[in-house]
Amino acid sequence: MELKQSTLMYFSPTGSTAQVIRSMADHSAAPVSEVNLTPIQDPCRRSFDDRELLIIGVPVFGGRIPPVVKDRLAYIKGADTPAVVVATYGNRHYDDALRELSDFLSAKGFVTIAGAAVVTRHSIVPTIAEGRPDEGDYAAFNAFTEQVFERIAAMEQGHPEAVTLPGNPEYKDFKGIPFKPITNMDCVACCACVAVCPMGAIPMDSPSKTIKEKCITCMACVWACPKNARALGKMDILFTKQHIGKTAKVHKNPEFFL
Numbered sequence: 001m002e003l004k005q006s007t008l009m010y011f012s013p014t015g016s017t018a019q020v021i022r023s024m025a026d027h028s029a030a031p032v033s034e035v036n037l038t039p040i041q042d043p044c045r046r047s048f049d050d051r052e053l054l055i056i057g058v059p060v061f062g063g064r065i066p067p068v069v070k071d072r073l074a075y076i077k078g079a080d081t082p083a084v085v086v087a088t089y090g091n092r093h094y095d096d097a098l099r100e101l102s103d104f105l106s107a108k109g110f111v112t113i114a115g116a117a118v119v120t121r122h123s124i125v126p127t128i129a130e131g132r133p134d135e136g137d138y139a140a141f142n143a144f145t146e147q148v149f150e151r152i153a154a155m156e157q158g159h160p161e162a163v164t165l166p167g168n169p170e171y172k173d174f175k176g177i178p179f180k181p182i183t184n185m186d187c188v189a190c191c192a193c194v195a196v197c198p199m200g201a202i203p204m205d206s207p208s209k210t211i212k213e214k215c216i217t218c219m220a221c222v223w224a225c226p227k228n229a230r231a232l233g234k235m236d237i238l239f240t241k242q243h244i245g246k247t248a249k250v251h252k253n254p255e256f257f258l
């Protein structure tokens with residue numbers, strides 16, 4: 001099948017997922033468009049046909065996909081449109097995220113033909129998986145991307161074959177992280193954090209605050225602050241490190257499903 005268009009979509013509060021997904025662009029012979037689902041926005045209303053490819057990347061939050069991704073994609077429509085799903089995760093585990101994303105897309109008319117789970121620096125404890133993805137990860141990921149496009153070229157239009165992805169159909173329970181970023185005296189109210197918050201959880205007129213009910217602890221504000229004035233509490237980071245430390249210590253390779 002000759003593709004008409006490839007669309008790269010990603011939700012990426014601290015940038016790792018965007019980087020991984022963008023690395024796929026050069027492999028597409030068809031024109032590539034990009035949809036960044038991260039900034040606060042109305043739900044996407046695009047329809048895709050069976051000569052298009054959707055490539056979508058999300059970070060793993062608590063073994064699941066961030067719920068806001070589903071909100072932003074509530075009205076997308078596919079028509080036996082092939083999709084590739086990518087989950088980035090901080091070297092603990094991706095659990096049910098690939099499966100959840102694929103199930104969600106399937107209900108919208110897409111057929112997941114391939115998936116990948118890629119280790120990235122942990123956005124809460126950046127000493128975990130620091131420097132990932134590294135050269136080796138990208139070499140493997142590029143090879144996977146090439147295979148995906150070869151598979152599509154050999155595919156008959158309208159008949160994509162679904163891939164089996166790991167994950168429990170009864171997804172892991174994750175209700176979010178209870179602790180939220182706090183602001184110290186170095187804040188100069190530049191509002192860089194307000195601009196990057198995907199949830200509108202930082203008020204423009206009082207950027208040192210965090211609206212707890214809206215915040216998803218995605219760390220976008222912490223990484224964007226030019227004064228390093230926003231952070232999680234030291235005890236919160238220590239708790240997270242202890243909680244995930246053991247499983248996250250073992251070097252995990254990217255995993256591909258085709």
Ligand SMILES: Cc1cc2nc3c(=O)[nH]c(=O)nc-3n(C[C@H](O)[C@H](O)[C@H](O)COP(=O)(O)O)c2cc1C
Nearest residue numbers: 012013014015016017059062063090092093122123
């Ligand atoms: C709220 C939250 C929950 C997370 N849960 C997991 C997890 O369950 N497993 C894991 O390995 N990494 C987890 N991570 C790490 C992220 O999945 C990882 O750093 C991801 O690459 C961040 O993507 P981004 O840079 O595009 O924002 C979590 C990060 C956050 C902020």
